[in-house]
Amino acid sequence: MKKVMIFGTFDIFHIGHLKFxxxxxxxxxxxxxxxxxxxxxxxxKDKKPVHNEQHRKEILNSIKYIDKAILGNKDDVYKVIKKNKPDIIALGYDQSHFVDKLDSKLKEFNLNTKVVRLEPYQEDKFKSSKIRNK
Structure with a gap:
């Protein structure tokens, strides 16, 4: 069974998130x-999320494509990778936080995880910051 892991805030959930x-x-x-x-x-992001982490988790756990939605670690974003050992980490087209150390952390954890970057879906329209600023 091939495990895929994605990361995100998913604060103002929109079609771009669903396509991702x-x-x-x-x-x-x-x-x-x-x-x-x-x-x-x-x-x-230097701002408070509109929806708290528990509400965002509940929303995501209701989506049929998601097998498990979990909260990240408060102190070390990489711990969840070590614990769940994904076969693939899929990054969003604009994801940059924690990516710089990702390859070295995967090596440190002795994981053969493949890292891929996914395509955007109409990023000019469906991006949380753009929706929030309307």
């Missing part, structure tokens, strides 16, 4: 979605 999730699910048998913790969202 569907694209990731097509890469394997089991899709694990790691949700950014509220404190990490504040640190990275």
């Amino acid at each position: 999730i569907k694209q990731a699910k097509e890469l394997g048998d089991k899709l694990i979605v790691v949700i950014s913790r509220d404190n990490n969202v504040r640190k990275i």
